Amino acid sequence: MVIIYDFHLSLKQYAKRGKENNFPEVDKCPCCRGKVRLRRHGFFWRNALQRGNQYRIPICRLKCPSCQKTVSLLPDFLIPHFQYTLSAVLEQLRAGLLGKTVGYYQLVQFYRKRFLAQLKQVAMFFRDEGFRGILPKDTKAKAIKLLEMVLALGKATFLRRSTGHFTSNFMAH
Ligand SMILES: [Zn+2]
Incomplete structure (x- = not known):
């Protein structure tokens, strides 16, 4: 644990x-x-x-x-089992979602895949936090919006507070 x-x-x-x-x-x-x-x-x-x-x-x-x-x-600057820090992972993820990937293409695709697989839970977390806004239907747009919300809340705060919403964490299987 x-x-x-x-x-x-x-x-x-x-x-x-x-x-x-x-x-x-x-x-x-x-x-x-x-x-x-x-x-x-x-x-x-x-x-x-x-x-x-x-x-x-x-x-x-x-x-x-x-x-x-x-x-x-x-x-809280680390995600369990990830060598790169939370900041580094989210920076790369953001670049990947916006199509601005520089280097580490496979790693970015891996982050992207992991995050997209957890979108529903990420959205649920923000609903529980009181978010009543509308999320885009398009998966990529939704992912970008949710990632912006994570960054606005504070990535470390998100990581700490959201653990109960996931089996392990928002980037785990
Ligand atoms: Zn015990």
Whole structure:
């Protein structure tokens, strides 16, 4: 299980702090919903890519003393399982939808496919947030509109708030 957490840090800052970062205490288990303080359970290291820079960053792991499941605290500038940051993915996705792709054609097509497959859920999220407007019927126009709404809300805010609307997240299968 993943908790997407707002560390109020950029990727660069987060990478610089490394394990010395101020990791939060979590008092509710997202797996069993128990009101228990999760124990620190080491780190794993992953890559994070943005604008030609590659960082190797630690991800804090926690373990529930009640159900024994592990939880990772993922900074909200990353999408689970994506090496590129949320900003980078959305930039590429936007370029792809607008037909302005530069390089990484296959990667952009992959992002595009993933996002289009989740459009209904993305729209549902905004309906639940109170959006009463009309969405375009055309899939591509709808995707562009919804992506603009994601950017207007704040991409990290969207990522954190929308997790319950998806099996995993808005770019997962
Ligand atoms: Zn638990």
